[in-house]
Amino acid sequence: xxxxxxxxxxxxxxxxxxxxxxxxxxxxxxxxxxTAADVHVDGYPTVEAVxxxxxxxxxxxxxxxxxxxxxxxxxxxxxxTVDLTRFGALDIARVNFASLNNPFPLTQIFALPYVFDSVxxxxxxxxxxxxxxxxxxxxxxxxxxxxxxxxxSRSFYNVRRPVVxxxxxxxLKIRVPPSDIFIDLARALGANPTPLPYGEVYSALQTHLIExxxxxxxTFHTSRQFEVAxxxxxxxxxxxxxxxxxxxxxxxxxxxxxxxxxxRVAHESVPYMRTLWDQMQEESRTHVIAAGVxxxxxxxxxxxxxxxxxxxxxxxxxxxxxxxxxxxALA
Ligand code: GTR
Numbered sequence: 028x029x030x031x032x033x034x035x036x037x038x039x040x041x042x043x044x045x046x047x048x049x050x051x052x053x054x055x056x057x058x059x060x061x062t063a064a065d066v067h068v069d070g071y072p073t074v075e076a077v078x079x080x081x082x083x084x085x086x087x088x089x090x091x092x093x094x095x096x097x098x099x100x101x102x103x104x105x106x107x108t109v110d111l112t113r114f115g116a117l118d119i120a121r122v123n124f125a126s127l128n129n130p131f132p133l134t135q136i137f138a139l140p141y142v143f144d145s146v147x148x149x150x151x152x153x154x155x156x157x158x159x160x161x162x163x164x165x166x167x168x169x170x171x172x173x174x175x176x177x178x179x180s181r182s183f184y185n186v187r188r189p190v191v192x193x194x195x196x197x198x199l200k201i202r203v204p205p206s207d208i209f210i211d212l213a214r215a216l217g218a219n220p221t222p223l224p225y226g227e228v229y230s231a232l233q234t235h236l237i238e239x240x241x242x243x244x245x246t247f248h249t250s251r252q253f254e255v256a257x258x259x260x261x262x263x264x265x266x267x268x269x270x271x272x273x274x275x276x277x278x279x280x281x282x283x284x285x286x287x288x289x290x291r292v293a294h295e296s297v298p299y300m301r302t303l304w305d306q307m308q309e310e311s312r313t314h315v316i317a318a319g320v321x322x323x324x325x326x327x328x329x330x331x332x333x334x335x336x337x338x339x340x341x342x343x344x345x346x347x348x349x350x351x352x353x354x355x356a357l358a
Pocket of ligand 1: 066126178203225284
């Protein structure tokens with residue numbers, strides 16, 4: 028995590044000041060525009076879900092509360108937007124759990140390899156007591172966990188060859204998100220893990236700084252990485268979902284009724300997001316296959332065998348163990 032000085036320097040580089048971004052001071056008649064950041068392009072299911080929240084807030088408060096979404100990474104990297112939100116310079120950050128694994132260890136339970144068997148299983152986990160405990164855990168670091176959104180399953184893709192067995196990944200420079208879990212997994216599979224911020228992945232593939240990465244169909248499509256990485260290998264190794272986080276400062280500055288409204292509307296955005304997700308995920312898969320990307324199945328047994336010791340090393344930690352059992356009970 029960055030410190031306050033680095034954060035302010037970063038914000039200056041982006042040409043923004045706290046007053047530009049956060050809605051901290053309520054305007055006329057308590058009118059507030061919450062600012063939200065997302066690394067995804069306009070129209071991505073997470074971006075649309077947060078817009079939907081804004082519209083619902085507007086409708087329920089006669090336009091007094093709303094949300095402005097800065098998409099496409101306009102406000103910087105995921106980790107930086109989390110810090111901006113913690114310090115109250117941004118109101119809402121939508122980031123993947125993978126970016127939260129190191130600073131918020133409870134999130135690891137949702138990102139570990141082969142913890143979930145399917146999207147439905149992940150959704151049951153997100154809706155369960157375990158999901159609620161993870162959301163509450165953000166409060167320890169000045170954030171309010173508003174919702175857990177879908178991100179499908181992640182698979183490997185690369186510019187060189189189909190990956191069937193782990194040895195097919197040997198020596199490949201594979202981009203991973205900044206999470207020890209993903210670094211450990213890629214390394215155990217024999218790849219050279221290269222942590223990079225999301226916004227740099229496409230050009231890193233183009234310039235051969237990396238030879239592959241891993242993500243879901245929608246991201247593979249909308250980031251245009253499929254134009255460069257032509258081999259997709261269906262490993263489904265993680266279902267790391269998305270977190271919608273609000274600044275505690277912003278939340279605490281709201282009256283009780285507005286806090287309740289915010290929590291309720293965020294909760295109600297989850298089924299909306301899931302429907303969008305299912306449609307768009309499928310649309311992306313069809314699109315990239317039609318564009319000539321070669322898709323293959325991996326030897327699942329072999330991937331599970333390599334991932335197992337990593338999973339076990341994390342879940343033996345006392346605070347994750349019980350939650351792991353809870354998640355597996357929902358399989
Ligand atoms: C996507 C996720 C993004 C970002 C990205 C990444 O699936 O939605 O928020 O975390 O992965 O790998 O950096």
